[in-house]
Amino acid sequence: MDSPFEKRCYRLPKQQIATLRFTLESYDGLAFVRTLAPREAVVEIAWPPSRSADAEALLAALEQECEMVEVPRPQDYTPL
Template identity: 45%
Template sequence: MERDTIQRLYRINRKDISTLKFLLESYEGIAVSRTIDDKIALVEMMIPRGFYQTFMDFVADISEETGMAPVYTSHIKGDLHEPEKTA
């Protein structure tokens, strides 16, 4: 069964974690964030499937300013970190 949300891990500049949360609130429904580790600025993003492309566009828009970038690791269970497969 396919999940309703896509989970991804991202690194971001520490000083921009609160900015990210503020921006996400202004784009109501695009995603929910959770800080996994504030020392290394690791955040988990939970993205509704219907907003995935909008979220990716959002990340592209803010990545240069905030340093937001996906984290790909193999030691975390699930698909938190796997790139979205496209058909």
Template identity: 35%
Template sequence: MIESIKKYYRVDRREISFLKFILEAYDGLAILTTVDSKKGIVVINIAPGCEADVKMILQDLKQNVMIEYIPYNNSDI
């Protein structure tokens, strides 16, 4: 079985729910889970083969929402 791709982001914590609902609207594309709500750290589990679609969605959302990719490192989170 192919596993999803995990990518961590720092987002405006007030926009976590909005971002989650947007990604869920694209059924089966990605799942957002909150790692640290106070710091706005989320992980997006991306379905295999959907990385380009998620990247395009996030690039578009960056026009209105603070979204910053962070390399995963437990000491940073």
């Protein structure tokens, strides 16, 4: 079954995960974040396709602000 969300994985400094989560939550439903690998600080960000333009613009800004780097999904990835 395909996911109804677009998704990307990012690595970022551990201390930035809370900032990222707080920022995304403040946009009320624009995007969601879950931590995939806490030790490596890899997160998955998902958003509905209908909000793609807004989500991608925000992610571009957050890449700079939170020092995020897009990475491939971990090998042990479990989709929700």
